[in-house]
Amino acid sequence: MRVLAAMSGGVDSAVATARAVDAGHDVTGVHLALSAAPATLRHGARGCCTLEDANDARRAADVLGIPFYIWDLAERFREDVIDDFVDEYAAGRTPNPCLRCNEKIKFSAVLDRALALGFDAVATGHHARLADGRLRRSVDQAKDQSYVLAVCTADQLAHAMFPLGDITKAEVRAEAARRGLAVADKPDSHDICFIADGDTRAFLTRRLGERDGPIVDAASGQELGRHHGSFGFTVGQRRGLDLQRPAPDGEPRYVLAIRPVDNTVVVGPRDQLAAHVVEAERVVWTSGQAPAGDLECDVQLRAHGMTSTASVRVDGHRVVAELREPQTGVAPGQALVLYDGDEVVGSATITAAHAAVPSTLGQL
Amino acid sequence: MPYLDHAATTPVLPEVIAEITSALAERGNPSSLHASGRRARRRVEESRETIAAALGARPSEVVLTAGGTEADNLAVKGIYWARRAADPRRRRVITSSVEHHAVLDAVEWLAEHEQADVTLLPVDRHAVVAPEALRAAIEADPGDVALVSVMWANNEVGSVQPVAELAAVAHEYGVPFHTDAVQAVGAVPVDFAACGVDALTMTGHKLGGPVGAGALLLRRDVACVPLQHGGGQERDVRSGTLDVPGAVGLAGATRIAVERRAEVAARVAALRDDLVTRVLAAVPDARLNGHPTDRLPGIANLTFPGCEGDALLMLLDAAGVECSTGSACSAGVAQPSHVLIALGAGPAEARGTLRFSLGHTSTRADVDAAVAALVPAVARARRAGLTSVSA
Secondary structure, eight states, X not given: OEEEEEOOSSHHHHHHHHHHHHTTOEEEEEEEEOOSXXXXXXXXXXXXXXXXXXXXXXXXXXXXXXXXXXXXXXXXXXXXXXXXXXXXXXXXOOOOHHHHHIIIIIXXXXXXXXHHTTOOEEEOOOSEEEETTEEEEOSOTTXXXXXXXXXXXXXXXXXXXXXXXXXXXXXXXXXXXXXXXXXXXXXXXXXXXXXXXSOHHHHHHHHHOOOOEEEEETTTOOXXXXXXXXXXXXXXXXXXXXXXXXXXXXXXXXXXXXXXXGTEEEEXXXXXXXXXXXXXXXXXXXXXXXXXXXXXXXXXXXXXXXXEEEEEEEETTEEEEEEEEEEXXXXXXXXXXXXXXXXXXXXXXXXXXXXXXXXXXXXX | OOBOBTTTOOOOOHHHHHHHHHHXXXXXXXXXSSXXXXXXXXXXXXXXXXXXXXHTOOGGGEEEESSHHHHHHHHHHHHHHHHHHHOTTOXXXXXXXXXXXXXXXXXXXXXXXXXXXXXXXXXXXXXXXOHHHHHHHHHTOGGGEEEEEOOSBOTTTOBXXXXXXXXXXXXXXXXXXXXXXXXXXXXXXXXXXXXXXXXXXEESTTTTSOTTOEEEEEOTTSOOOXXXXXXXXXXXXXXXXXXXXXXXXXXHHHHHHHHTHHHHHHHHHHHHHHHHHHHHHHSTTOEEESOSSSBOSSEEXXXXXXXXXXXXXXXXXXXXXXXXXXXXXXXXXXXXXXXXXXXXOOHHHHHTEEXXXXXTTOOHHHHHHHHHHHHHHHHHHHHHHXXXXXX
């Protein structure tokens, strides 16, 4: 097969590319330039798409003896990932930009272009297993990235290749060293690639402007403090509330809800954060076909952790999951990913979470 | 493998490799006073005389540098500083909008850090600067002009500028004139004395010599402040231990390229014309950029509407055909060519452009392979263009 390998400049994609070459594919490396103004050097583990990353990717491609190019996707990335990220926060939701990047950039813009140019597949360094259209968790549970890939449709997965799914991160590094790839001990990247300093709230404030509003207690309706923009908060968040007065019961407060309409952040005690029922929409079934009926399966509600067994009712493009183990901090905008064991069944975007069975459930 | 990127760099002539190799084996710093130094000095001075003779200059006018970018920077910044020092009003640099970045960015740096004012001369649709445009630019205030710099021939589209006429206009106002002739030497006739310019940049690796060896031909009466300071070599304008093998290679390549110029240029131009004719026949909406007749023999710059140059380049590379998009690379990301933008192309057109450049080793088989690979590549890139990753 003619394979286009997306090479970020990190160790994972370098080893994934090497494995695609070893498998006998005709591989071309591409570094995606996603930043409108790429910095010259990395700062620790943060940031991405610096000139240094591009050079690391090129160097790895040279070692592997494959052609290498840089594709400028900064404009698409800005529209589909960064602007979407800002819009979602402005609407009171908590987006996952890595998931959006897989959905809209890597397995859409890049894949479409690759197919048009005569490639058969796009390979990436994601930690997940893919065989016969079945997307499964990586053998390395700690590094598993199936959650952010679950948004991919069957058509997208049909042209995807994840050569790292059956090895651990430690094995990836060892393999990189064995292959003489200079990125073998390059630090992992963390946080959001387009927020180089890691300060999401400051980034959002720059984009959306400061908008002062109240922080109110869910039970009493009492104003406990002020904030500079409801977009700076995530459901389940405790730190950074800076409440001017303690809650009536003296317990710590958590963000329960964000109401962008009146720029209000609603807080309450931890026990009110527990979600028993999670509603989600825009469902994608990995097999391409919706299941015949309701499901008993596992769900994951955040990129790392927050898993539970659940009864899932399917209603067209919507799903409602009743969690066996209630989860705290379920945030609208994140993905609800359905797993059968370690296999991804589907993914949907969380719209609401409830402590108990919502009244709307009766209408299903 | 069909190599159609001679304007980027061209293979070193076998005779030159032999001369450089023998020079590398010799001992001695040309500035030393002992026998080894004298032998090295003799090699450098003979090289200087060879370069001067090939280009209509005097040996004392040849300032050896480590390449074209250095020579351009030395001329633009050095002459600017010297002219401004003589009269603080002289802070304006007049150049064209289609210069190589070695000139454009040096001028921009002067504007940002040395209070220079910049006048960018417009070009016509063939990338040519009109002498009247230069006259009008100088006339705006003849007393504030530090220097004029206009390239001899454009590296992307190949158009040749009326350098002698432009230099004459500058001299009417007593303004020194520099030209970047990196692409011109060995491709079109270049005579330093006859053309009347005050400073001329040339480099080895565009004419069959080594990378890292170039020269600024600089008239003795033109003051130029050095960029680098040290041992005072090269008339105190360019300090640094002289590179004997580099000078030998530069001289050998210049001599051969100039000697064989007429014959090679005729052959290369015929191949280039054949390439253009066949590409335009196979891809009827493709367009040839640059001056139709007054142009370098080896360059064919073609726009393929609906295609991304990057995609074409990748597909041709996969087919073993090597060319260039002619676009500059900024922070690893290809930018639309400023030359094509100056010719009036939109960003999409500018991005859909390839530069094929032929040279002394080019053959008919190279042209055949390029045409054969290009037709399916254009069809494919057009399909990919519809799902273009950037507008």
